[in-house]
Amino acid sequence: MGKLDKLSVFISLVLRHKPDAAGITLDEYGWANVEELIGGINSTGRKMDMKILEEIVRTDCKQRYSFNEDKTLIRANQGHSIPVDVELKEEKPPEFLYHGTADRFTKAIMEEGLKPMSRLYVHLSKGIETANKVGKRHGNPVILKVYSGQMYQDGIKFYLSENGVWLVSKVDVKYIEQINV
Secondary structure, eight states: OOHHHHHHHHHHHHHHTOGGGGTOOOOTTSOEEHHHHHHHHHTTTOOOOHHHHHHHHHHOTTOOEEEOTTSSEEEESSOOSSOOOOOOEEOOOOSOEEEEEEHHHHHHHHHHOBOOTTSSSEEEBSSHHHHHHHHHHHSSEEEEEEOHHHHHHTTOOOEEOTTSOEEESOBOGGGEEEEOO
16 A cells, blocks of 8 residues: 555544544534644654645545635545534435445344444445445445335435435335345
């Protein structure tokens, strides 16, 4: 893993889970002051400046981060385990969404449904390919098809994050089907 990747992982930790790891605080919407973040990261012995931070935000393949208009604030787009309001927009989802997981979790999911676990929301993707990549990160991948259109008709709210990840509070078993890829 390269230096930028390692810094990105640390920024993700700070902005999504542990702002105190860099000695900073987030506001209620998950925004961090950019100067404080850079200073906090440097205080941990890592090398960070605005140019490096802009490069990380620009090149992050998952588009994890957003700056405000004048680049004085930064936040993670989703994936928080700490309570913040990232001002998600409620959206009508497509008929089906997908969730990638590892086969070792399938039995529990098919008994209890999808839960956010340590995060605030369950993460769903629009495509099978993305779900498969997520599943591979956790072991032998399994793809779950979620009947999101029916969930929405049944009154369940969906949100679409800035980087295209669909979020929902939980998914009941009746809306899940395991598919073979």
